Amino acid sequence: MSNVVDVVIELFTWVGLGVGLLLAIVAMIVYVADGTWVPVRAVVEDVDDHRVVRWFDEHGGVNEAPLSPHEDARIGDADMADIFARRGSRHRMRLTRSSPHVRFLTLLATGVLSLGALAFVLSIVLLFTRG
Incomplete structure (x- = not known):
């Protein structure tokens, strides 16, 4: 044994x-x-049949990303949200710092x-x- x-x-x-x-x-x-994800403050807006977030990057450019149903539920009815945007990418964001x-x-x-x-x-x- x-x-x-x-x-x-x-x-x-x-x-x-x-x-x-x-x-x-x-x-x-x-x-x-x-990659590198930086914290940003984003505006939540209704566009047609879905919601998007828009934010300014470190170069002053305006970025936009659609919200998934899960992200939309986590943000709720808020007009602004704290998100994390991928540095160097104009349309990538997530709600958590790490993957x-x-x-x-x-x-x-x-x-x-x-x-x-x-x-x-x-x-x-x-x-x-x-x-």
Whole structure:
């Protein structure tokens, strides 16, 4: 039975650390590819059958982006909203500073790396307690 436990712990160690490191690298690449998002104050306006937000960028240009139904529900009936606009892009905005994809990948990498580290520590403890 102890051989099976050793194999399972070894498997969790190598897979946890290897996959966790790979996920952390992917999260970093996605973070860099996501770009820079700056906070701006936007005006919410009704246009035909949907709502849009308009804001000024750092160069004085006027930018516009349509609101998705989810974003429209979060903003509600407000005339102004605090949003985050992508630097260098005229029509990209979101309501949160960080990307949900980056946050998910970071949490997943942290969890898998933690599992690998815990299995590694457990294997070391079992090595010295059996000897």
